[in-house]
Amino acid sequence: MTLRAVIYARYSSDNQRDASIEDQLEVCRRYIARQGWTLTTTYEDRAQSGASRFRPDFQRLLADAEARRFDVVVAEAIDRLGRKLADVADFFDRLTFYGVKLHVTNSGEVTPMHVGVMGMMAQMYLSDLRDKTLRGQLGRARGRDGCRAASPMATPSCPGMPPALARVASTRPRRPSCGGFSVTTPPANRPAPSPMS
Numbered sequence: 594m595t596l597r598a599v600i601y602a603r604y605s606s607d608n609q610r611d612a613s614i615e616d617q618l619e620v621c622r623r624y625i626a627r628q629g630w631t632l633t634t635t636y637e638d639r640a641q642s643g644a645s646r647f648r649p650d651f652q653r654l655l656a657d658a659e660a661r662r663f664d665v666v667v668a669e670a671i672d673r674l675g676r677k678l679a680d681v682a683d684f685f686d687r688l689t690f691y692g693v694k695l696h697v698t699n700s701g702e703v704t705p706m707h708v709g710v711m712g713m714m715a716q717m718y719l720s721d722l723r724d725k726t727l728r729g730q731l732g733r734a735r736g737r738d739g740c741r742a743a744s745p746m747a748t749p750s751c752p753g754m755p756p757a758l759a760r761v762a763s764t765r766p767r768r769p770s771c772g773g774f775s776v777t778t779p780p781a782n783r784p785a786p787s788p789m790s
Contacts, residue, residue, distance in 0.1 A: 598630040
């Protein structure tokens, strides 16, 4: 009996476009044709972040999997399914429980090892993207007029800086101090400690 296959495709808004979905669908269609399966439907989440599993078509995919409406899910890559390791692992576990296989066009049938390794890489990408986004926002905030720091090691004080960015700015490493003085400079009007004999 020919297996019933479905496709899941997603793109987020960062540096991607709507045509990305069509590209993913075409790659998955060709993969399904090579396997001799029958494509029954597609699930598409456009401009949806993989950081959340609460995407409309992803939730519909889960519901249809539970109803056993297909035998195989095909995606271009694991990171299309989600960017969080816990979400990808949960999705894989559910499919396994429902007796549904998961395939990605860049590596074939997905195993628990794939979920662990590729899911971790997807989550690391998400964390790196978040850090770079915050860094860029902080840089723009520091470049505004009126955004000045008392010294190169001080936290900048920027009118209108969002609280989240102010917290990031306050985590910058600072010169260690002792009693308000630099540890490398003896306090004024006090002699430097004499070496111990």
